[in-house]
Amino acid sequence: MDFSLSDEQKLLRKNTAEFLEKNLKPFVREIDNNGEIPMEFFRKAGENGIISPLIKLKYGGPSLSFMDSVIISEEIARIDTSMATSVYYLLNTSWAYVLQKYGKQELKDKLLPEIANGSKFIGIASTEPSGGSDVANIKTTGRIENGKVIINGEKMYISGAVEAKKNGGGHLTLVKTKEGVGHKGITMVYVPANADGIEITKLNNMGRMGISTSGIKYTNVEVPEENIIGEINEGFYYSMDGFNHARIMVAAACNGLSYKMLEEGLNYIKERKAFGKHLSDFEAISFEAADLRTDVEMAALLNYKAAYLADVEDPDFYIYSSMSKLKSPQIAMDTTKKVMMWFGAYGYTKDSGIEMAARGIFSYLVGAEGALNIMKVIISKAILK
Ligand SMILES: Cc1cc2nc3c(=O)[nH]c(=O)nc-3n(C[C@H](O)[C@H](O)[C@H](O)COP(=O)(O)OP(=O)(O)OC[C@H]3O[C@@H](n4cnc5c(N)ncnc54)[C@H](O)[C@@H]3O)c2cc1C
Numbered sequence: 001m002d003f004s005l006s007d008e009q010k011l012l013r014k015n016t017a018e019f020l021e022k023n024l025k026p027f028v029r030e031i032d033n034n035g036e037i038p039m040e041f042f043r044k045a046g047e048n049g050i051i052s053p054l055i056k057l058k059y060g061g062p063s064l065s066f067m068d069s070v071i072i073s074e075e076i077a078r079i080d081t082s083m084a085t086s087v088y089y090l091l092n093t094s095w096a097y098v099l100q101k102y103g104k105q106e107l108k109d110k111l112l113p114e115i116a117n118g119s120k121f122i123g124i125a126s127t128e129p130s131g132g133s134d135v136a137n138i139k140t141t142g143r144i145e146n147g148k149v150i151i152n153g154e155k156m157y158i159s160g161a162v163e164a165k166k167n168g169g170g171h172l173t174l175v176k177t178k179e180g181v182g183h184k185g186i187t188m189v190y191v192p193a194n195a196d197g198i199e200i201t202k203l204n205n206m207g208r209m210g211i212s213t214s215g216i217k218y219t220n221v222e223v224p225e226e227n228i229i230g231e232i233n234e235g236f237y238y239s240m241d242g243f244n245h246a247r248i249m250v251a252a253a254c255n256g257l258s259y260k261m262l263e264e265g266l267n268y269i270k271e272r273k274a275f276g277k278h279l280s281d282f283e284a285i286s287f288e289a290a291d292l293r294t295d296v297e298m299a300a301l302l303n304y305k306a307a308y309l310a311d312v313e314d315p316d317f318y319i320y321s322s323m324s325k326l327k328s329p330q331i332a333m334d335t336t337k338k339v340m341m342w343f344g345a346y347g348y349t350k351d352s353g354i355e356m357a358a359r360g361i362f363s364y365l366v367g368a369e370g371a372l373n374i375m376k377v378i379i380s381k382a383i384l385k
Pocket residue numbers: 123124125126127130131132133134156157158159160213363366367368369370371372373374377
């Protein structure tokens with residue numbers, strides 16, 4: 001067993017960190033205020049191969065591994081602690097992976113190069129107003145006729161729809177193509193966000209302001225049959241494959257954020273004094289720091305294992321990605337909360353930046369990429385079977 005990163009991975013971390021320090025850090029506050037990540041950033045990130053790293057060389061991507069993608073995800077979250085850029089990145093990475101694995105050649109040739117160069121966004125539209133956890137019970141329909149899929153229905157809490165409509169891109173969308181057979185009647189279709197018949201309503205989120213979350217209404221939206229991903233009625237399985245891989249990236253982002261919060265917290269408690277001593281001299285605080293550092297280390301190791309298993313295509317990788325998605329957001333929230341308390345009143349101000357991270361991390365606690373209880377459903381089923 002080797003716990004070290006390869007020389008290439010160390011270089012990837014260093015180069016990514018330097019790139020983000022220069023091209024993302026100056027805009028993070030502005031992004032949180034104005035709710036928009038500059039397209040210029042994505043284009044430069046595309047040039048540097050860090051916007052959708054799993055895309056293969058033949059489609060213009062860098063053909064990196066899941067473990068490499070985890071490194072990039074950690075570094076992005078360290079810089080944009082609002083998690084907005086992390087979400088954009090993880091969607092582009094995971095759902096481009098699904099398109100690359102199951103999509104038709106023509107669609108891949110058309111979309112993947114533009115996703116890899118940062119000019120197009122790709123996300124997932126699964127959740128509906130009636131619920132997100134119970135994917136098998138979606139109601140949006142897809143009627144297949146005359147070489148087209150005609151879509152009617154509604155999706156909810158969908159990330160990136162506003163950006164995809166404005167800048168180009170769309171969502172792998174789950175539609176019901178056969179009634180009465182639950183998850184065996186679902187098809188995945190790529191739907192561009194600017195297709196006729198689509199109405200996007202932006203929701204008012206509490207955090208991760210740099211990427212929109214929206215309701216999408218579909219009224220007789222027509223897309224060509226070539227946009228069907230893989231086989232008809234197999235879409236549920238492709239979406240589970242995507243979610244299982246996306247959860248590795250979510251957890252990596254949470255871990256990157258935890259490391260960053262802890263780093264800032266440790267610097268602060270070594271400087272700040274109370275009762276004539278540094279805060280770090282009080283065991284109530286230094287022991288908390290020891291606990292947090294241990295938790296983050298455990299979370300990162302579990303995440304690296306999930307990424308490793310995904311890279312070697314171990315069929316059990318999904319158990320580890322679910323464990324990782326279960327623990328990392330909770331540890332990130334705990335770390336953020338405790339560091340905020342170390343900062344005292346300053347932690348509650350926008351100047352400290354801690355509140356921005358807290359607002360962002362909540363999205364992973366409540367549901368994005370799967371609710372925590374659903375991770376427990378997956379893990380318990382796997383270990384009890
Ligand atoms: C910021 C943000 C961005 C998102 N982006 C996207 C996106 O891009 N695309 C997309 O498709 N979706 C997106 N979602 C939706 C997300 O996938 C859902 O929030 C998630 O699947 C949960 O669905 P729900 O919110 O409808 O909650 P529900 O499914 O209604 O669940 C509500 C609560 O009940 C619990 N629960 C449900 N079933 C069980 C069970 N069997 N046992 C125990 N507890 C259970 C859940 O854990 C949860 O706490 C996003 C969500 C957020 C918050």
